[in-house]
Amino acid sequence: MNREYIAEKFPRYDEAGQELVLKAYNIAAEALKEQTRSNGHPFIEHPMAVAQIACDEIGLSAECAAAVFLHEATRFYPETEIPKGAFGQDVLTMVDGLNKISTINPKDTRLEAENYKRLIVSYSKDPRVTVLKIADRLEVMRSLDMFPKLSRERKVLETMMLYIPLAHQLGLYNIKSEMENIYFRHAEPEQYRTITNKLKSTEGDRQKLMTQFIEPLKQKLSDEGISYKLKVRTKTALSIYKKMQKQKVSFEGVFDVFAIRFIIDCEEDKETEHALCWKVFSYVTEEYESDTKRLRDWISNPKPNGYESLHITVKNREGSYLEVQIRTKRMDDMAESGLASHWSYKGIRHEATLDKWLGAVRKALESPLGSEGDPMASYYEDDLLELPSKDIFVFTPTGELRKLPAGATVLDFAFDIHSNLGVKCTGGKINGKPVKITEKLHTGDVVDIMSGKNQKPSADWLNFVITNKAKNKIRQKLSEVEFQKASDGKELLGRRLKNWKMELEDEVMAALIKKLQYRTINAFYAAIGEGVIDVADVKEMILELTQGSSEQTTPSTEKKTVKGVVQEKGSDDILVIDAKNVKGIDYRMARCCNPVFGDDVFGFVTRTEGIKIHRISCPNAGRLIEMYPYRIQKVKWSETPSSGNFQTGLRVVAALEPSVINEIMDIVNSYRASIRMFNVSENDRQGTYDIAMKIAVPSNLELDKVTSQIRNLKNVIKITRM
Numbered sequence: 001m002n003r004e005y006i007a008e009k010f011p012r013y014d015e016a017g018q019e020l021v022l023k024a025y026n027i028a029a030e031a032l033k034e035q036t037r038s039n040g041h042p043f044i045e046h047p048m049a050v051a052q053i054a055c056d057e058i059g060l061s062a063e064c065a066a067a068v069f070l071h072e073a074t075r076f077y078p079e080t081e082i083p084k085g086a087f088g089q090d091v092l093t094m095v096d097g098l099n100k101i102s103t104i105n106p107k108d109t110r111l112e113a114e115n116y117k118r119l120i121v122s123y124s125k126d127p128r129v130t131v132l133k134i135a136d137r138l139e140v141m142r143s144l145d146m147f148p149k150l151s152r153e154r155k156v157l158e159t160m161m162l163y164i165p166l167a168h169q170l171g172l173y174n175i176k177s178e179m180e181n182i183y184f185r186h187a188e189p190e191q192y193r194t195i196t197n198k199l200k201s202t203e204g205d206r207q208k209l210m211t212q213f214i215e216p217l218k219q220k221l222s223d224e225g226i227s228y229k230l231k232v233r234t235k236t237a238l239s240i241y242k243k244m245q246k247q248k249v250s251f252e253g254v255f256d257v258f259a260i261r262f263i264i265d266c267e268e269d270k271e272t273e274h275a276l277c278w279k280v281f282s283y284v285t286e287e288y289e290s291d292t293k294r295l296r297d298w299i300s301n302p303k304p305n306g307y308e309s310l311h312i313t314v315k316n317r318e319g320s321y322l323e324v325q326i327r328t329k330r331m332d333d334m335a336e337s338g339l340a341s342h343w344s345y346k347g348i349r350h351e352a353t354l355d356k357w358l359g360a361v362r363k364a365l366e367s368p369l370g371s372e373g374d375p376m377a378s379y380y381e382d383d384l385l386e387l388p389s390k391d392i393f394v395f396t397p398t399g400e401l402r403k404l405p406a407g408a409t410v411l412d413f414a415f416d417i418h419s420n421l422g423v424k425c426t427g428g429k430i431n432g433k434p435v436k437i438t439e440k441l442h443t444g445d446v447v448d449i450m451s452g453k454n455q456k457p458s459a460d461w462l463n464f465v466i467t468n469k470a471k472n473k474i475r476q477k478l479s480e481v482e483f484q485k486a487s488d489g490k491e492l493l494g495r496r497l498k499n500w501k502m503e504l505e506d507e508v509m510a511a512l513i514k515k516l517q518y519r520t521i522n523a524f525y526a527a528i529g530e531g532v533i534d535v536a537d538v539k540e541m542i543l544e545l546t547q548g549s550s551e552q553t554t555p556s557t558e559k560k561t562v563k564g565v566v567q568e569k570g571s572d573d574i575l576v577i578d579a580k581n582v583k584g585i586d587y588r589m590a591r592c593c594n595p596v597f598g599d600d601v602f603g604f605v606t607r608t609e610g611i612k613i614h615r616i617s618c619p620n621a622g623r624l625i626e627m628y629p630y631r632i633q634k635v636k637w638s639e640t641p642s643s644g645n646f647q648t649g650l651r652v653v654a655a656l657e658p659s660v661i662n663e664i665m666d667i668v669n670s671y672r673a674s675i676r677m678f679n680v681s682e683n684d685r686q687g688t689y690d691i692a693m694k695i696a697v698p699s700n701l702e703l704d705k706v707t708s709q710i711r712n713l714k715n716v717i718k719i720t721r722m
Contacts, residue, residue: 594646
């Protein structure tokens, strides 16, 4: 690459500096010529962008820019030859530090900011290495959309936990604000859009407020010969969101969304600068009511990172509160880029302010964030970044990132890795420490799962897992176990009933389940299969129930009729209409369509079984009405059902997701309905379950509720009455 290209990219450096950067660039370009980024562009674009951030936005020296290029070349290709004596020891020291830091991965640090910082300190003999890492991360965040989803989430997480707090500590406020906004845009896209759109829509109002604010001050400042520029400084979207969360207010309820900033143009002399800032301060507080509790004097006592400014909150004539910041142009440059902007690329390498700032960088890195040892601890106006999140990020022992909902446990993590691992999970290790399967995880944890071949899922597991995947797989395994036990129990009871020459009627089965307090037939059969219920006891209960009902039933009460109104079990469910000369007619519900109280029905007069009640929608209705019109009898339901026991059949076609079986059973049991028969078969060709069941309901209204809820299940494809 020629000198003109480097001069164009780095115009702030002198000829010697540009020559140094050119040599480093050519070495990197040759080493990285085959390397590309995630978007397919040449990788050399990345170190070029980082070096420009270091030069233009932070103000670092040409040595730092050269170190960026050499770091990327030797990071990928350690055999890259660097000409001896071409760059100087400072550059090589920075390259070595950057290369060591690049080897850090989440497995080593568990993504804990303090551990990461300790490693950075141990690898950085020169504090400028840390600033270059922040510049590198800013370029990565600006290019975030090019990375794959998993990589993108990892980088966003690292930035939130480490680089944003570091940029804040080091006074790199512009970089901190930009990274916060990019982080916020990816972490909370809906909130980000809402706040940024409101900021755009209210921009005119802020400009108007600024114009109104300065109007009464213009003449006084002009008479004093004070040259200044006025600027509106708007909070970042993330800062506003944090205020909204902390104060529990809407966007409109955040009073300090923006500040009006005086930037005074004067010579760089400490006494002159201070005098002018306080003079502007006095004019502002004379004109507007001020809140002295909100006064921040960082001119008399600058922050350790070099920040100087006067802050005051005033109330305008409309009663609105405004934050006013007063500083000189030198102070503003310092505030925008931190003291790093004074890292001399003009050859001044040991000025006192630079040494002081370097000491603050070193101390900040060695001290826990926000602790007493942190030189910035007493100057934080807001809490450090702690966004409420619905998700946590944890890692496998190999460093693979996994995203889980907040509150997830070791068992959730095991199922997230693989269903079979979840089923066999006996516990785990979090950051090397053994824990139970119920232990909750936190962002940055490294989780190792322990398993046992004899482990089996328990219904208790459903009480503490929170991910749908874990819940569904646990229910599936429990269902498989229950169905197997139910199958064994059904077969055992069937054999015994055959030996005893007994039949188990639906009504007796319903009474039996109710007596034993089982919610479903499957649970009843599973209890037999598991040995919880002795089949001999079942025989005794069946005899007791059948003998008790036979003693209470007489020919006159079992089925009786009065004036064409057929009664069953003392009921008047069906009224036969226009039955000419018909007395003592019996009726039964047709099994082909299983009418339920409230259905549209008709009667069909049979030769031996009285009147059969069919639904109008019965599959046989059309044939009967067409072929035997003289046998069709009008019937209607009585005003209220009295038997409360209408059986009907349902057929459900559902996706091959085991959880749907339990969901259907739960729905039936949550209404005034009970399952009398439940049969599941798998259609592997279609990838569906075919579920046939009989349920007892008091009316078609209750049936409609059941079918409607089942139909709304996401895995149910179709439900029909049989």
